[in-house]
Amino acid sequence: MDAEKFELLDTKIRETTLLVSRLREEKRQVEEENAQLRQRINELEGALQEVEANASRYTPDIDSLLAQLDTLNNEEEAAVPVAEADPVEMAIDDVEAKESKSPDDYYELGRLREQKSQYDQAIAAYQEGLRLDPQHLDAMQRLAFLLEKLNRDAEAAPWWDKIWAMQGAQANPRRRRLR
Numbered sequence: 001m002d003a004e005k006f007e008l009l010d011t012k013i014r015e016t017t018l019l020v021s022r023l024r025e026e027k028r029q030v031e032e033e034n035a036q037l038r039q040r041i042n043e044l045e046g047a048l049q050e051v052e053a054n055a056s057r058y059t060p061d062i063d064s065l066l067a068q069l070d071t072l073n074n075e076e077e078a079a080v081p082v083a084e085a086d087p088v089e090m091a092i093d094d095v096e097a098k099e100s101k102s103p104d105d106y107y108e109l110g111r112l113r114e115q116k117s118q119y120d121q122a123i124a125a126y127q128e129g130l131r132l133d134p135q136h137l138d139a140m141q142r143l144a145f146l147l148e149k150l151n152r153d154a155e156a157a158p159w160w161d162k163i164w165a166m167q168g169a170q171a172n173p174r175r176r177r178l179r
Contacts, residue, residue, distance in 0.1 A: 103133035
């Protein structure tokens with residue numbers, strides 16, 4: 001019986017020793033983390049002190065700011081309203097300003113004119129691009145889509161035939177629909 005109690009006591013001592021060892025390791029880790037956190041806090045406190053020291057340099061005089069605000073308000077009231085620039089119109093102007101335009105330029109001009117619902121001008125731009133490059137597939141497709149959108153299917157059909165021929169398709173499903 002004493003041997004059993006001795007073994008039980010010995011087991012408890014080993015378990016306690018193991019737990020104490022684990023606790024010491026965890027305590028060491030916590031102390032390391034605390035040291036790192038203290039260092040970070042010190043760094044942040046130093047940075048805060050620096051910001052506070054510099055803040056006085058950036059604190060403007062309130063009367064000066066109010067005077068500037070009054071000046072700006074007076075200028076705003078006196079200013080003539082300016083119409084906001086339309087980015088699509090600006091892009092159209094940029095493309096049209098080019099001295100020599102490529103097929104891609106005419107394609108872009110057509111797209112921009114389409115966005116502004118200037119359909120006849122868009123069609124003319126696509127056609128000019130295709131005159132310069134009869135194989136410009138993107139311009140051909142946009143032209144065909146636009147013509148269909150405007151219910152000008154008879155004009156769109158030959159373009160679809162060219163598109164499908166270029167893409168190597170056997171039959172044009174849009175063309176079948178038109179017959």
